[in-house]
Amino acid sequence: MKILLSEQQLQAGIAELANRLTQEYQNRPITFIAIMTGSLVMLADLIRRLEMPIRVSLIQASSYRGGMESGDLTLDDSAMLDIKGRDCLLIDDIFDTGKTLSKVTERLKQMQPASLSSVVLLYKEGRQTFPLEPDYFVFKIPDEFVVGYGLDYQDLYRNLPYVGVMEKADLLAHPTV
Numbered sequence: 126m127k128i129l130l131s132e133q134q135l136q137a138g139i140a141e142l143a144n145r146l147t148q149e150y151q152n153r154p155i156t157f158i159a160i161m162t163g164s165l166v167m168l169a170d171l172i173r174r175l176e177m178p179i180r181v182s183l184i185q186a187s188s189y190r191g192g193m194e195s196g197d198l199t200l201d202d203s204a205m206l207d208i209k210g211r212d213c214l215l216i217d218d219i220f221d222t223g224k225t226l227s228k229v230t231e232r233l234k235q236m237q238p239a240s241l242s243s244v245v246l247l248y249k250e251g252r253q254t255f256p257l258e259p260d261y262f263v264f265k266i267p268d269e270f271v272v273g274y275g276l277d278y279q280d281l282y283r284n285l286p287y288v289g290v291m292e293k294a295d296l297l298a299h300p301t302v
């Protein structure tokens with residue numbers, strides 16, 4: 126595994142994001158809407174650095190079917206809180222083509238939040254094909270397939286404390302699941 130962002134870099138980036146959000150939202154309540162499953166590690170680290178009243182809601186979006194190829198996007202909003210009239214912050218692990226953020230944003234707007242902003246950990250450069258941009262991102266990264274800190278390859282590696290690029294040896298050693 127080639128380490129792209131170390132645990133220390135990630136923690137510093139999340140701390141800086143928490144400061145920006147605190148300046149922006151002050152003591153206003155925020156409803157986080159975490160796109161499952163990739164954003165959960167970042168969510169856990171971020172919300173513990175924030176002191177305004179926070180609610181956590183989940184939405185499932187799956188576009189990567191198993192490997193590295195993108196498939197059709199399916200949304201499951203059965204674990205959503207009521208967000209009508211609330212200030213909401215959508216959180217995802219990585220902004221790639223922009224499809225996930227666009228589709229989820231469309232769905233959430235129908236639920237009439239008071240405001241809806243978005244935050245992603247990683248912004249993959251040069252991949253965007255949808256017009257929507259995230260309001261906040263923590264790191265820009267080159268166009269490589271990354272895992273760790275929530276991001277998976279075939280549902281594994283989410284628990285790595287760093288973000289890494291899988292190398293040939295890692296792919297060969299990858300457990301068959």
Ligand code: 5GP
Nearest residue numbers: 219220221222223224225269270271276277
């Ligand atoms: P988009 O819809 O913007 O094309 O892609 C966003 C989703 O694709 C992310 O939520 C993530 O699940 C997945 N994805 C995109 N790039 C990567 C990557 O480099 N590694 C992993 N593990 N997932 C990715």
Ligand code: MG
Nearest residue numbers: 161162163218
């Ligand atoms: Mg995802």
